[in-house]
Amino acid sequence: MTTNKKHLYNFSGGVGALPEKVISDAQQAIKEIPDSNISALVVNHRSQLCRDILDETEQNIRTLLNVPDNYSILFLQGGASLQFTMIPMNLWVDKKCPVDYIVSGYWSKKAIEEAFKDGENVKTIWNGKAQNFTKLPTPNEYKIDDNAAYIHYCSNETVEGLQFTAPLETGEVTLVCDMSSDFLTRPVDVSKFGLIYVHAQKNIGAAGVTVVIIRNDLLDNIPDNVPTILDYRPHVKMKSIYNTPPIFAIYVVLLMTRWLLNDMGGLLNVAALSKNKAEAIYDVIDNSNGFYRGHAQKENRSLINVVFNLSSPELEKEFIEEAKNVGIIGLEGHRSLGGIRASFYTSMPLEGALYLKKFMLDFQKKNN
Ligand SMILES: Cc1ncc(COP(=O)(O)O)c(C=O)c1O
Known part of the structure; x- marks a missing residue:
């Protein structure tokens, strides 16, 4: 080329x-994280340095988004796609209650397909297919089931270029959002959401880490048969070090959040x-x-x-x-x-x- x-x-x-600044700081950190004598590629996950990297990254996200104290922030793996699976596994407790999905494009369609693997009572409360995914619904075009375990939507459809201007109003129903392509591009009222998930590789870092922001009361009802690694609770309990986290990818998110705070x-x-x-x-x-x-x-x-x-x-x-x-x-x-x-x-x-x-x-x- x-x-x-x-x-x-x-x-x-x-x-x-x-x-460029983030890339050059990441290059530097591959040699040595400032004041640490150690490369970011070999930080042990049980070390204080790893804890410090996770804590500062979490704190920066809390500051940028004003995240309320009753939310946990997790650094997981498996991309946004794994959240398509983890969300129904963890939050869809009573299968007699439906889960509601807005299908507004390529990625929300992928999300609903995974929910169907967890049960049949999945409702598409709006589907943009008839308009070839050129528009999003207005609130009077869909009806949320009051009994729904949650409603899922994608705030920015990356493929079709469609973006909701504000969080959906869902009353008492838990709101779940795939924010992978517009996370940290604008202020968001986190208190409107039960769970937000986002992979790092578009706005906040490099591929390898997924950020999940979850309201703590949702942890109370997670079924005990969810495989441990897919259960949000051990990750919350161990503050994202249930198993070895992708430390270098998280370090890049740390650099990005510093850049968003200090440079932007x-x-x-x-x-x-x-x-x-x-x-x-x-x-x-x-x-x-x-x-x-x-x-x-x-x-x-x-x-x-x-x-x-x-x-x-x-x-x-x-x-x-x-x-x-x-x-x-x-x-x-x-x-x-x-x-x-x-x-x-x-x-x-x-x-x-x-x-x-x-x-x-x-x-x-x-x-x-
Ligand atoms: C909005 C949205 N959700 C989910 C995904 C899938 O993400 P991943 O490749 O991290 O699983 C993408 C991928 O680009 C996306 O744009």
Whole structure:
């Protein structure tokens, strides 16, 4: 691949970019964690250093999101996909009660498929398939069962580029959310949720660790036949050291949370930046006279994943190739949908969005 070395912006949707500072601090930590005499790759999980890394990472997430004291924060493995399985296993206690799912795209569909493996009483309370997953429901378009063990939704559908603007209002019913692609991109009222889960590799670090934020009262009813490693309780009890945690991956999350706190100045700033980045691209799409065609309907557009098409797959291929030649990578749409996807995770600077905007304008001029 030829790239313009002066600029290299990674818009990949699966695994996000990381700030240069975080990468160089991680490199340094591979040699030696500052003031420790030890590489981050060989930290023993029973050491005080490991405890300190976990504690500071947890504290930073608590500070960034203002997490109430009655929630535990866990660092687990198995990706967001394992949570699709662990959630019904742990929280669906009485199988006579249903579990409710909103199916708004590729990832929430994956989540519900796993719930069906745990029981039959799974309700799809809204499904966006008929509209080809171009929109999200308004509250009057779905009805939550008062007896539901929980309701599950995905706050940002990474593949289709659809994002809920606020947590669902669920009354007494426990709200469970896959926040993998928009975690720490804006302030969120954690007290509205029973459980939030998120893998690290998009907004808060590198692949290998999954963060779960769980309200402690939900631990009380977990069935005793859940296999130990899949049961949230031992992880809470042992403060994420029930077994060997992925310490280096957690260390990168620590660096990212420090960066979000100290360099970005917190989530209000991150949210404002997210808006500016995405709007720069939506502006090009909306003023392109149909040259670029957005996938999501306007009200539900994601500020994190901007998904669009050009007039033909051939032109899309050309767009992706030309972008690579000027140092813009990762624009391929998800394999299930095709088209173009530009992802603006926390680490993407505004200059990256403006650079892509200019490329899009130039490409349109040349190919119109
Ligand atoms: C919203 C969302 N949920 C779940 C997943 C699956 O995550 P993992 O690969 O960590 O299992 C993804 C993957 O990109 C995602 O975007």
